[in-house]
Amino acid sequence: MHADLIIIGGGEHARVVIEAAQTDRRGWHIVGFVDPNDCGETVVRFGVRRLGDDGALREYPAAFAILGFGSLPRSNTRMAALERLGVLVPRWATVVHGYAWVSPTVSIGEGTVVMAGAIIQTGARIGAHVVVNSRAVVEHDVTIGAHVQVAPGAVIGGGTTVGWGAYIGLGASVRDHITIGDGAIVGMGSAVVKDVPANAVVMGDCAR
Secondary structure, X not given: OOEEEEEEOOOHHHHHHHHHHHHOOOOEEEEEEEOOOOOHHHHHHHOOOEEEOHHHHHHOOOOEEEEOOXXXXXXXXXXXXXXXXXXXXXXXXXXXXXXXXXXXXXXXXXXXXXXXXXXXXXXXXXXXXXEEOOOOEEOOOOEXXXXXXXXXXXXXXXXXXXXXXOEEOOOOEEOOOOEEOOOOEEOOOOEEOOOEOOOOEXXXXXXX
């Protein structure tokens, strides 16, 4: 029997999360989504109900939930939602798209979403409420802290550590066995070849 799942948000990112949940090999029964807006395109495209705003979560105390929206680097939107919804969401789901490859030796925290085509190799440890986006590659023995976003097409080399709340931009490449500090931002298309301090912003070739 599939567990009930509610998506928090109904916009563009939520549609990708819904599709990931629909293909997840563990199986989810998507009850619907909550959003203050109508999000009619999401309803039409997937036949998924809008349940109402966040208050509707009270009607489904046994359901799992997952964040269905991303955030810009340094934005606290996702964190604020987690704090606000803590009393309404007893269980956070972990969703892995059916066309992602995740080694059976990987650990993944609650609230994390792994999108289509992503690859997570042996021994990697992924924290809570992380987004590993489409076609991103997380190599062997990488550690990714909570609340990290790894954008589509990014590649993180083996043995690397990515700190809490960091953001790895679209198509960025991170060399093996380095450290990306908490809250750091790696710009789109960057090539990171040395450690990045906490809260730093790096971009370009040999990102610095």
